[in-house]
Amino acid sequence: MKEIDVRDYPPCEPMEMALEAASALKSNDKVKIIHKQIPYPLFEVLKNRGFSYTLEELDTDLFHIIIKKGS
Amino acid sequence: MFGRDSGLSLDQAPPLQIPLRFFVTAPIFGIVAGLFILAFVPSLAARSSLEVITLTHFFTIGFLAMVMIGAMFQMLPVVAGARFKYQNILAPLIHSLLSGGLIVFAYGIYTYTSIAMIVAMVLMAFAFLMFIFSTLSALIKAKNVTPTIKAFIFSLLSLFIAILLAMHITISHATTDISTSHQALLNAHILFSLMGWVGMLIIGVSFQVVPMFYVAESYPEFYKKHAVKVIFISMLGLAFGLINDNYQLYLLFKIFISLVFIDYGVTTVSRLITRKRKISDTTIHYWYLAMSMLIVALLLSLANEYFNNYLLNTVAAIIFIYGFAMSIITGMLYKVVPFLTWFHLTNQGYMNMPTMNDLIGKKLTTIQFYLHVVSLASLIGLVFINDLQVVAGVVVFLSNAFILYNLIKGSKLYFTKQGLEKMNF
Numbered sequence: 001m002k003e004i005d006v007r008d009y010p011p012c013e014p015m016e017m018a019l020e021a022a023s024a025l026k027s028n029d030k031v032k033i034i035h036k037q038i039p040y041p042l043f044e045v046l047k048n049r050g051f052s053y054t055l056e057e058l059d060t061d062l063f064h065i066i067i068k069k070g071s
Numbered sequence: 072m073f074g075r076d077s078g079l080s081l082d083q084a085p086p087l088q089i090p091l092r093f094f095v096t097a098p099i100f101g102i103v104a105g106l107f108i109l110a111f112v113p114s115l116a117a118r119s120s121l122e123v124i125t126l127t128h129f130f131t132i133g134f135l136a137m138v139m140i141g142a143m144f145q146m147l148p149v150v151a152g153a154r155f156k157y158q159n160i161l162a163p164l165i166h167s168l169l170s171g172g173l174i175v176f177a178y179g180i181y182t183y184t185s186i187a188m189i190v191a192m193v194l195m196a197f198a199f200l201m202f203i204f205s206t207l208s209a210l211i212k213a214k215n216v217t218p219t220i221k222a223f224i225f226s227l228l229s230l231f232i233a234i235l236l237a238m239h240i241t242i243s244h245a246t247t248d249i250s251t252s253h254q255a256l257l258n259a260h261i262l263f264s265l266m267g268w269v270g271m272l273i274i275g276v277s278f279q280v281v282p283m284f285y286v287a288e289s290y291p292e293f294y295k296k297h298a299v300k301v302i303f304i305s306m307l308g309l310a311f312g313l314i315n316d317n318y319q320l321y322l323l324f325k326i327f328i329s330l331v332f333i334d335y336g337v338t339t340v341s342r343l344i345t346r347k348r349k350i351s352d353t354t355i356h357y358w359y360l361a362m363s364m365l366i367v368a369l370l371l372s373l374a375n376e377y378f379n380n381y382l383l384n385t386v387a388a389i390i391f392i393y394g395f396a397m398s399i400i401t402g403m404l405y406k407v408v409p410f411l412t413w414f415h416l417t418n419q420g421y422m423n424m425p426t427m428n429d430l431i432g433k434k435l436t437t438i439q440f441y442l443h444v445v446s447l448a449s450l451i452g453l454v455f456i457n458d459l460q461v462v463a464g465v466v467v468f469l470s471n472a473f474i475l476y477n478l479i480k481g482s483k484l485y486f487t488k489q490g491l492e493k494m495n496f
Contacts, residue, residue, distance in 0.1 A: 005431050008347055011406075012413050028097075038281065040149050042085055045418045058228070060217075061289060067242050 001066070005034040014041050020050050024065045033065040085144050087415045087485055089162045094172060094230025094404055098474035100133025104279075105468025108453075111181065115453045118385045125181045130392050131264065132195070134471075138400045139272055140165060140202055143223075145411070150219050152277060153209035165377075168198035178323050180373050185245040186360030192241040199234045202225050218295035222275025223304045229267020236260035252314060259260065259310040261388070265329055269396050271299050274335055276403070280337060284406055285355070287346040322376060326442060329369040332437060336362040353436035355400025360444065379461055385454050390463050394447050399476055401443065405436050408481040415485055424484075431481040437475060442470035 002029065005022050006014035019042075021031045033039075038055065042065070046053055052071045056064040104126055111122045118127075144162055147153050155161055172194030179187030194334035207227055213220050236256055243249050250256075288293075295328045305327040312321030340362045341357065368391040375383040417422055449463035 008259055008286050009483075010286050010348060011410050012417075015414070015417070029139070040152065044084060045414075047419060062417075 001030045001032050003032045003034060007034060007036045014039065015045065018042055018065070018067065019045065019049075022046065022049070022069075025051075025067070025069050026071055029067050030068045033067065035063045035065060036061045038063055039065065079146060083150055084411075084414065084418075085158055085162075087467065087482065088410055089140040089158060090145040090411065091408070091482055092162065092166050093137050093144075094408060095139040095475065095478055096139075096166065097134045097400075097404075098471040098478065100129050100137065100170075100173070101474065102468055102472025103133065104129035105464050105466075105471060108460065108467055109464030109466075110226075110486075112464070115385060115389065116382060116455070118381070120390065121181050121183060121320075125177045127392070128176060128180075128319065130397065132169065132176075135269055135392070135396050135400060136199075137169065138404065139269070140169070142276070142403075142407070143202075143206055143281035145407070146276070146279075147206065147209055149214040149245075150217070151210055151221075152215075153213055155205055158325055161201065165198045165202050168201075170193045172198060176483060179242075183244075185247075188241050188245040190367075192238055192245075196238055199230065203231050203234075211482060215409070216301075217278075218290075219275045219278045222271050222278065223298045225299045226268050226275060228229055229263045229271060229303065229306065233260055233268055234261065236438060240361050244453050255313040255316070262306055262309060262313075265388075265391055265396075266302065266332070270332060271302060273396065273399055273443035274299060274302075277335070277339060280406070281342055281358075285346045286348040287342040290342070294334065294338065298331050298335065302328055305331070306372065325376070326373065329373055333366050336366045352405075352433060353440050354402040354405050354457075357398050360440075361395050361402065363397035364390050364447075365397065368395060382454055387429065387449055389450050389454070391446075401439075404432060404474070404478060405481070408478050410487045412482045416488055419488075420486060430488055431477050432485060435473070435477050435480065439470060439473040442473055446470045 002021065004017055006017050009017065012034075018031075018033045018039070021033070026032060033042075038057075043053060046067060047064075051067050051069060055067045056066070058064060077481050082407055093318060099431055107129060108124075113124055114122055115126075117123060141162075144158060147155060150450050176189050176191035178184065179189075179191050205222065207342045208226055210220055210227075238332035240253070240257055240260060243253055271493055278290055278295055304323040309321055309328065312318070312324060333421065340359065371383050371387040373391065375387065406427075409427035412430055413424055415426045446463070446466040446469075448457055450465050452459045453463045
């Protein structure tokens with residue numbers, strides 16, 4: 001699974017990077033976004049664009065968001 | 072591991088119009104403040120004069136509270152995963168009550184008209200109390216009480232105390248029944264408004280935005296955990312000392328609060344200096360200005376305990392309100408408004424958008440920043456030199472007119488695109 005670490009980027013770059021990676025996904029692929037906070041605004045955009053995601057909370061400032069196509 | 076893709080319904084940002092109506096109104100009251108200086112404020116030396124009280128509230132309620140309330144509508148879903156119930160009704164209602172209340176308040180105080188003071192008090196108390204209780208009820212439901220949420224809760228409790236004190240003070244004026252403890256209660260109102268509501272909210276927001284927007288190191292865990300608790304308890308102690316005329320207690324807690332805020336200022340500057348992304352924009356200048364002004368204001372206020380010169384306190388208050396709070400809030404508006412415009416358009420499927428930094432443009436924000444610095448200097452000057460009335464009025468007017476222009480420019484694209492979309496259908 002492809003991993004993208006967006007922790008060292010200011011808004012709106014993390015969302016741009018995550019959306020770009022999500023758009024490039026093939027039907028059964030997944031991408032993991034490594035974030036330092038829960039990106040609630042990203043979730044809304046993903047949902048509106050037909051992606052689903054899972055959030056893993058590893059620490060207070062470390063989150064993995066795994067994105068795939070469809071529900 | 073837990074999924075968030077269903078349920079919670081927390082990831083829906085409020086429509087752009089909800090926070091934006093508050094953000095755009097703030098510089099309008101700033102413009103009104105500039106005109107008010109031109110017409111009615113020959114000097115800022117007497118901080119209890121009716122014109123200075125009126126002017127102060129144009130800045131504190133008209134600008135600061137206006138943006139802070141609007142920002143809370145925006146931040147609650149992001150920070151706490153919570154939403155305001157009935158936000159589409161609540162936001163315009165609070166906004167109208169506050170704006171209308173402030174205009175009536177200005178008239179009531181400046182002309183010293185009892186009925187207007189009472190009407191204004193009722194309108195604004197409704198607005199603030201609705202805001203406080205709806206925000207608190209959303210915050211206490213947050214599953215994870217982060218340091219930012221804790222700061223918001225203490226800030227709102229401070230606002231609640233400040234509003235109760237304001238109601239008491241207003242009724243005293245309206246009924247001309249001024250008690251012997253009036254001055255102590257007035258100082259407590261200023262304390263809970265500025266250090267409590269404004270100060271702690273800004274600290275809470277900083278915990279979130281400094282690492283996020285500037286890719287800076289997070290604030291120290293110990294500070295995040297204890298700072299707002301220490302400030303709030305110290306404010307209660309300080310107020311107790313004020314009301315009971317216990318100078319030692321008052322001074323002790325004043326030093327405590329000042330140290331915690333100075334620590335915040337120094338820590339913020341050190342975080343920004345060592346930030347990973349060294350890109351410099353106007354908002355960074357605003358942060359540096361705000362933090363240095365915060366420290367200067369606190370040192371002046373402490374120094375006044377020794378020098379006992381009332382003008383020092385007035386200068387400290389101007390520096391805190393205009394130099395610290397307005398600076399940081401303006402800087403943040405320049406980040407938040409373009410971000411929200413970009414986000415809402417992206418969310419609606421628009422591609423190839425300009426970056427958020429291009430939406431306003433560095434040149435315009437830089438010019439406004441310098442106007443802000445000059446207006447701060449002229450307001451301080453107006454404490455000592457009456458001849459500065461016209462200069463101060465004009466630059467405060469221009470600075471806020473520029474903020475308004477920049478915010479409209481930063482959000483215009485959203486409304487243009489909406490308009491285009493409607494035309495296409």
